[in-house]
Amino acid sequence: MTTATQEIKRQTENKELKNVVILFAGDSGDGIQLTGTQFTNTSALLGNDISTFPNFPAEIRAPQGTLAGVSGFQLHFGSVNIYTAGDASDVLVVMNAAALKANIKSLKPGGIVIANTEGFGTKNLDLAKYPKGVNPLKDGSLDKFKVYEVDITKLTRACLEGSGMGVKDIDRSKNMFVLGFLLWMYNRSMEPTISFLKEQFKKKPELIETNTKVLKAGYNYGETTETFTTRYEVKAAPMPKGIYRSIMGNQATAIGLITAAKKSGLTLFYGSYPITPASDVLHELAKHKNFGVKTFQAEDEIAAICSAIGASFGGSLAITGSSGPGIALKGEAIGLAVMLEIPLVILNVQRGGPSTGLPTKTEQADLLQALYGRNGECPVIVVAASSPSDCFTMAFEACRLSLEHMIPVMLLTDGYIANGSEPWRFPNAKDMPEIKVNFATKKNGTIQNGDVTEERYLPYKRDEKLSRPWAIPGTKGLEHRIGGIEKENDTGNISYEPENHEFMVKLRQEKVDRAANNIPDQKLDNGKEKGKILVLGWGSTYGSIKTAVKDCIALGIEVSHAHVKYMSPLPKNLGNILKNFDKVLMPEMNNGQFSKVIRDKFLIPTINFNKIKGVPFSAGEIKAKIEELNK
Amino acid sequence: MSTTTTPAPTEKLTAKDFTSDQEVRWCPGCGDYSILKQVQTVMPDLGIARENIAFVAGIGCSSRFPYYMDTYGVHSIHGRATAVASGLKATRPELSVWIVTGDGDGLSIGGNHTIHLLRRNLDVNVLLFNNEIYGLTKGQYSPASPLGKVSKSTPYGSVDNPFNPLALALGAGGTFIARSMDRDPIHLRTILKRAHEHKGTSFVEIYQNCNVFNDGAFEVFTEKASKKAETLFMEHGKPLIFGANAEKGIKLDGFKPVIVNVADVSANDLWIHDERDEMKATLLTRFFDDPKKADHMPRPFGIFLIQDKPVYEEGMSAQIADVIKARGEGDLDTLLRGRETWTIN
Numbered sequence: 001m002t003t004a005t006q007e008i009k010r011q012t013e014n015k016e017l018k019n020v021v022i023l024f025a026g027d028s029g030d031g032i033q034l035t036g037t038q039f040t041n042t043s044a045l046l047g048n049d050i051s052t053f054p055n056f057p058a059e060i061r062a063p064q065g066t067l068a069g070v071s072g073f074q075l076h077f078g079s080v081n082i083y084t085a086g087d088a089s090d091v092l093v094v095m096n097a098a099a100l101k102a103n104i105k106s107l108k109p110g111g112i113v114i115a116n117t118e119g120f121g122t123k124n125l126d127l128a129k130y131p132k133g134v135n136p137l138k139d140g141s142l143d144k145f146k147v148y149e150v151d152i153t154k155l156t157r158a159c160l161e162g163s164g165m166g167v168k169d170i171d172r173s174k175n176m177f178v179l180g181f182l183l184w185m186y187n188r189s190m191e192p193t194i195s196f197l198k199e200q201f202k203k204k205p206e207l208i209e210t211n212t213k214v215l216k217a218g219y220n221y222g223e224t225t226e227t228f229t230t231r232y233e234v235k236a237a238p239m240p241k242g243i244y245r246s247i248m249g250n251q252a253t254a255i256g257l258i259t260a261a262k263k264s265g266l267t268l269f270y271g272s273y274p275i276t277p278a279s280d281v282l283h284e285l286a287k288h289k290n291f292g293v294k295t296f297q298a299e300d301e302i303a304a305i306c307s308a309i310g311a312s313f314g315g316s317l318a319i320t321g322s323s324g325p326g327i328a329l330k331g332e333a334i335g336l337a338v339m340l341e342i343p344l345v346i347l348n349v350q351r352g353g354p355s356t357g358l359p360t361k362t363e364q365a366d367l368l369q370a371l372y373g374r375n376g377e378c379p380v381i382v383v384a385a386s387s388p389s390d391c392f393t394m395a396f397e398a399c400r401l402s403l404e405h406m407i408p409v410m411l412l413t414d415g416y417i418a419n420g421s422e423p424w425r426f427p428n429a430k431d432m433p434e435i436k437v438n439f440a441t442k443k444n445g446t447i448q449n450g451d452v453t454e455e456r457y458l459p460y461k462r463d464e465k466l467s468r469p470w471a472i473p474g475t476k477g478l479e480h481r482i483g484g485i486e487k488e489n490d491t492g493n494i495s496y497e498p499e500n501h502e503f504m505v506k507l508r509q510e511k512v513d514r515a516a517n518n519i520p521d522q523k524l525d526n527g528k529e530k531g532k533i534l535v536l537g538w539g540s541t542y543g544s545i546k547t548a549v550k551d552c553i554a555l556g557i558e559v560s561h562a563h564v565k566y567m568s569p570l571p572k573n574l575g576n577i578l579k580n581f582d583k584v585l586m587p588e589m590n591n592g593q594f595s596k597v598i599r600d601k602f603l604i605p606t607i608n609f610n611k612i613k614g615v616p617f618s619a620g621e622i623k624a625k626i627e628e629l630n631k
Numbered sequence: 632m633s634t635t636t637t638p639a640p641t642e643k644l645t646a647k648d649f650t651s652d653q654e655v656r657w658c659p660g661c662g663d664y665s666i667l668k669q670v671q672t673v674m675p676d677l678g679i680a681r682e683n684i685a686f687v688a689g690i691g692c693s694s695r696f697p698y699y700m701d702t703y704g705v706h707s708i709h710g711r712a713t714a715v716a717s718g719l720k721a722t723r724p725e726l727s728v729w730i731v732t733g734d735g736d737g738l739s740i741g742g743n744h745t746i747h748l749l750r751r752n753l754d755v756n757v758l759l760f761n762n763e764i765y766g767l768t769k770g771q772y773s774p775a776s777p778l779g780k781v782s783k784s785t786p787y788g789s790v791d792n793p794f795n796p797l798a799l800a801l802g803a804g805g806t807f808i809a810r811s812m813d814r815d816p817i818h819l820r821t822i823l824k825r826a827h828e829h830k831g832t833s834f835v836e837i838y839q840n841c842n843v844f845n846d847g848a849f850e851v852f853t854e855k856a857s858k859k860a861e862t863l864f865m866e867h868g869k870p871l872i873f874g875a876n877a878e879k880g881i882k883l884d885g886f887k888p889v890i891v892n893v894a895d896v897s898a899n900d901l902w903i904h905d906e907r908d909e910m911k912a913t914l915l916t917r918f919f920d921d922p923k924k925a926d927h928m929p930r931p932f933g934i935f936l937i938q939d940k941p942v943y944e945e946g947m948s949a950q951i952a953d954v955i956k957a958r959g960e961g962d963l964d965t966l967l968r969g970r971e972t973w974t975i976n
Contacts (some may be wrong), residue, residue, distance in 0.1 A: 041971060044971075044973060045971065045973045046973075047973060047975060192971070236975070239975045240975070241975055241976060242974070242975060243968075243972050243973070243974050243975075244972060244973050244974070244975060245968060245969040245970075245971060245972045245973075246969075246971070247969070255966055255967065258961075258963070258966060259963060259966075259967070262963050267722055269718065269721070269722050271718060288961060288966065289950060289951045289954040289955075290951075290954045290955050290958045290959065290960060290961040291960075291961030291966070292951055292955075292961070293951075294721060294722060294947060294951070296717070296718065296721060296947075298714065298717075298747075299743055299744065299747035300743060302711060302714065302744075303711070303713075303714035303717070303743070303744050303747065306707065306708075306711040306714030306715045306717075306718065306744075307714050307715070307717050307718030307721070308718055309705075309707070309715050309718065310687070310705070310714070310715035310716055310717060310718030310719035310720075310721075310722075311718040311719065311721065311722040312718075313685075313703075313705055313715070313718075313719055314718070314719045314722045314723040314726070315722075315723070316722045318718070332708055333708060333711065335708075336707060336708050340705070426967045426968065426969075427967065428964060428967070429963035429964045429967060432963075449652075473682065473683065473684075473685050473703040473719075473723060473726050474682055474683055474723070474725070474726065475682055476680065476681075476682045477682070478682070479681055479682055479701055479702050479703050479704075480703065480704075481651070481653075481686075481697050481698050481700075481703070481704035481705070481706065482704070482705060482706070483697070483698070483704075483705060483706025483707065484706065484707065484708055485706065493653070494653075494698070
């Protein structure tokens with residue numbers, strides 16, 4: 001194996017492809033996510049456009065070889081623009097029988113299966129619940145696919161024989177063999193992975209050597225084995241000029257928050273309690289202590305948000321992050337922040353619900369919770385990110401709106417874009433706008449005390465945005481008390497007056513509504529301004545809708561696409577856009593939540609199109625629906 | 632609380648400077664009035680400017696406290712004052728932060744935050760007003776009410792065992808554990824000052840009479856007739872002595888505290904109080920007998936324990952300083968670029 005490079009190179013055919021979907025699948029301990037990420041980064045460096053979708057079980061190490069333990073990483077890369085992780089895969093790499101069984105339905109007819117034969121022994125077939133005596137590799141059930149059987153485990157062991165490593169450790173490197181082989185198959189360099197290994201195992205140099213050896217063995221296996229006669233090439237995509245990096249949604253959110261802290265000159269405080277799929281934001285922020293970031297892993301979700309409220313009272317840019325169940329626990333404290341009228345960003349990386357629901361799967365079913373899910377009339381600003389890199393933009397926007405309007409802002413992302421990745425033409429720091437924060441330093445009003453007019457700091461005296469001043473502890477003369485009890489405007493004194501309560505409730509709503517003056521107009525993403533069908537989406541369905549609408553327009557269908565990112569208040573021109581279309585189709589990964597809102601606000605008969613399966617829409621599903629509506 | 636980093640006031644302050652313009656709305660005769668008075672009296676002596684003091688409360692009668700203090704203040708939600716104060720102190724270590732809570736707020740709905748605050752040891756002061764009842768909701772038993780307590784929600788008597796609040800605080804890793812009472816202003820002021828001086832979370836349980844829903848819950852400790860016999864006022868370096876004529880003392884018989892007649896033993900045999908002895912403090916928090924029980928131990932007041940332990944917000948700031956020293960101040964462009972980039976021309 002190691003001498004393979006010296007052998008005479010065989011004649012292989014090179015075939016150019018526009019785009020390819022590879023699905024890596026195996027046990028959650030097989031290193032599938034790492035294999036996928038490395039292939040992604042290598043392809044990104046080559047200039048492909050990319051979208052990825054990791055799919056892992058809720059259990060960290062589910063029983064080996066079982067269907068419950070299958071972890072997947074779907075990667076879509078191309079020389080054309082890519083907006084989704086792909087509907088069906090061209091290549092399915094499976095480390096065992098369960099991985100095959102769980103994913104074979106998503107492989108295109110004629111697609112390639114690369115199967116690790118060692119994972120198809122009797123025990124593995126049993127675990128995958130194949131009937132006794134049935135081996136899918138042998139029974140002809142895969143005849144419509146091209147199946148390559150490779151004994152990856154055996155080849156990896158042979159490669160590291162005599163390395164002094166135990167079999168268990170050796171087997172852990174078999175993902176490198178797979179990666180090496182696929183890098184060969186798609187004409188990709190091993191260099192980025194080798195430099196990654198060097199960085200990753202800086203402190204364990206022996207692992208750099210062994211992993212590199214297995215990686216090369218996988219590459220050379222493709223080169224020397226006569227079974228593989230075709231190599232594929234996917235050229236760079238026509239992307240706008242610029243410098244790119246690969247970015248995952250949760251990472252983008254974290255960077256967006258840090259950027260907002262820098263641009264506002266405030267300390268970033270992140271109060272959070274571990275929860276899937278939001279924890280990675282905490283992990284990412286905790287890495288960046290050199291930006292002065294204060295991360296506080298609280299004892300529970302309530303303490304997480306309450307600590308952030310305390311930090312905000314103290315003058316920090318305060319964030320709390322969680323997922324649906326955690327947001328439910330934070331409800332009362334969100335109400336407190338609404339009453340205190342302080343800046344606070346509440347991040348919800350949505351997952352399948354209700355209750356524990358589907359922790360590792362994606363859903364958009366917390367929109368109504370974000371808009372209405374608290375006691376009393378309790379409006380906040382709600383914004384939603386539409387792609388991994390858009391998490392950066394919307395995290396920054398959430399902070400900007402929260403600080404400029406002195407109001408809590410809910411930022412919605414979801415498991416799909418949080419864990420998904422794409423190329424990002426990142427901005428320069430200097431091109432990001434400053435966020436202006438003016439702490440109050442002077443008394444701003446008077447009160448009448450008998451015959452005496454006294455100069456006072458009035459904590460609830462408002463500007464034209466209805467935003468109140470932010471006087472932080474340490475500011476002499478502006479000492480004041482605020483709380484969750486209904487209060488009088490201007491003074492902030494406790495008030496149980498009937499007229500006052502109604503006035504304050506309306507005022508807090510008006511405050512959210514006026515933020516519409518401070519957000520961009522809704523734009524059409526694609527299609528004409530007037531027409532037959534408008535596909536109206538929000539959040540992570542962006543890529544699938546984008547692809548479907550593009551395909552339909554190419555077919556001559558009169559369809560347009562608008563994607564909403566400011567959920568409350570809605571852009572002021574949205575109503576006018578809706579009026580210009582005969583039909584409004586609303587694909588959502590929930591039971592029609594945004595559709596309810598649109599019907600309520602604009603009294604139009606929207607057409608719901610819902611998928612609540614824990615997985616994103618495929619572009620094909622949306623395209624079929626548009627075609628059906630066009631009939 | 633330490634005063635090392637908190638800026639001093641520029642003018643001489645009085646108790647009146649700490650009194651807000653809000654009308655105090657506790658029931659007439661409530662023990663809270665005395666506590667408010669002692670806090671306002673002590674504040675000027677602490678040498679801190681008003682603007683650098685924050686009072687944070689949850690929900691309950693005691694939690695209205697911040698409205699009456701002319702400092703910065705937050706009246707938050709039920710049980711969460713400790714959590715709000717943690718975020719404030721973590722980001723503004725120079726502030727003097729005071730948490731006002733009650734037995735329902737701090738031990739029941741907010742119990743989780745209380746123990747975690749003590750564990751983290753943020754440099755704040757917790758004043759737990761214990762009246763062994765839910766007052767604001769009009770008279771249900773609390774997690775501090777004794778077994779058998781007849782209340783609105785337990786007309787046939789409570790079947791719940793109560794917490795021993797100070798044993799709980801000690802078990803959670805508290806570094807300053809003390810008890811005082813509304814009816815002993817001098818003692819209360821002394822303890823408040825000591826709490827302020829301590830660096831770390833100071834946990835002060837204050838027995839407070841709710842004259843409407845639980846009148847007389849602590850009268851055996853607070854009223855002249857029984858106070859001396861039923862209470863044990865601990866002073867560092869002094870023997871543990873109590874009784875109407877200071878005739879009784881506590882002696883350790885192995886690990887077992889026993890009551891002796893002072894006349895029968897030599898002074899050296901008595902238990903000498905040591906605020907820094909964790910083991911002895913553990914025993915003292917267990918002096919929690921029902922005063923109606925025969926041969927019960929007196930109820931201790933004063934400081935049970937003071938310990939020096941790392942303070943959360945200092946650790947947090949020091950870590951940030953260390954990382955900045957090692958890696959340099961964060962550069963936004965470097966962060967935005969990430970590890971690997973590629974250029975499309």
